[in-house]
Amino acid sequence: MDEMIFPKSLKKGDQIAIISPAGAVEEKQLQKGLEIIRQKGFEPVLGKHLYTEFSNGYSYAGTEKERISDLNWAFNNDGISAVWASRGGYGCQHLLGHLQLSKLKKNPKWYIGYSDNTVIQSFLLKNNFVSIHGQTIKTSNFGVSDESYDLIFDILKGEKPDYKVESNPLNKKGTAEGQLIGGNLALIYALLGTPYSFNFKDKILFIEDIGENYYALDRMMISLELAGVFRKIKGLIIGGMTYMGDEKDNKNYAESFDGFAYQLISDRLKKYGFPTLFGFPNGHIFDNKPLIIGADIKMQIEDQVKVQFK
Incomplete structure (x- = not known):
């Protein structure tokens, strides 16, 4: 690299x-x-x-x-x-x-x-x-x-973030180090197969999204799987998932970390063993803590969860 x-x-x-x-x-x-x-x-x-x-x-x-x-x-x-x-x-x-x-x-x-x-x-x-x-x-x-x-x-001004994150029961424990890539899931999905797509090999991928129907979220996750993304990355960080599904049917519609969206993502990742962090505070949410795309990070997911920029 x-x-x-x-x-x-x-x-x-x-x-x-x-x-x-x-x-x-x-x-x-x-x-x-x-x-x-x-x-x-x-x-x-x-x-x-x-x-x-x-x-x-x-x-x-x-x-x-x-x-x-x-x-x-x-x-x-x-x-x-x-x-x-x-x-x-x-x-x-x-x-x-x-x-x-x-x-x-x-x-x-x-x-x-x-x-x-x-x-x-x-x-x-x-x-x-x-x-x-x-x-x-x-x-x-x-x-x-x-x-x-x-x-x-x-x-x-030259500082690098060092985050402690609340633990989530869907997390997959472990430690991963690598370059952070990603952003909005719909755009990561839209770039697949183009010259502008992210290079996923040995990277730590971050995803977040807003306003997607659950079937659309599932479709994007399957597309990443079919593209081999989950066989390439070393770790995954999931941020905000808000205004998901149908407002009439989703009592958690305005929540930052939609529980059903998270479960859909977790289900698609069951066969993969890389460390996975749910609930990182970044995305279309009230408390959107910045990430440096392209920087090297270390993510530690145990009872305590840390994301440190190197």
Whole structure:
């Protein structure tokens, strides 16, 4: 495995580009998140098409050309120290064949986001760049935990997370070390068989999702199995599974870690022996603690559960 590229630590006054690579976003939805960045001592710089709206079967934050333009500007502008996605939604896959990273290699910078941003993070990983799987700017508008943002700024300043996680009865005990990959399950599934798919061999895979019917969750798990993913990975971390199934029938619909979704996943993994951690606090949930995609981790699953970044 090639050595991963970690950006240099940010210092007060550094500029953070705010871009919308997927769904449209309103200015009022970002006000709180932008203020958090300012309060931490950094300067948010808004992409030209941050608030653009283009309707084409979905409300995108601009045409593909406009969104690509903003992302390439952010990646290749020497004055920018980090790039933070305003939101996810749908549309990041449109950009994959058009991303330009030539200047990024000379001036690496953090990319921050989750959900649909998983595909951009997979692209970055293939080019040996780490990224932060954590809150977008818009999610601050939902009243999420302050710590989920504080921990992102800790990473930007050069710290690496060290998490203790509540034990779950579905866990498979053991210890695994390796590179962390993954993100949103629907996007991991969507990339299978493409040049942009994650390389799963000897990796520790993280998955999370939101708003999926149970049969769709099962289909994605089976697809990963048929693709040989579970024969390749060294460990699995399952994060948030929320708003799953039918709201009328699911009394746990709004819970962060849907019990039936977890049982479906556990059932699909019965024949595999790798360490498996359920209930990691990352995903479309209130307490979304950031992960560094592409970093090496050690996961220890015993009566006490730890995830340590190296």
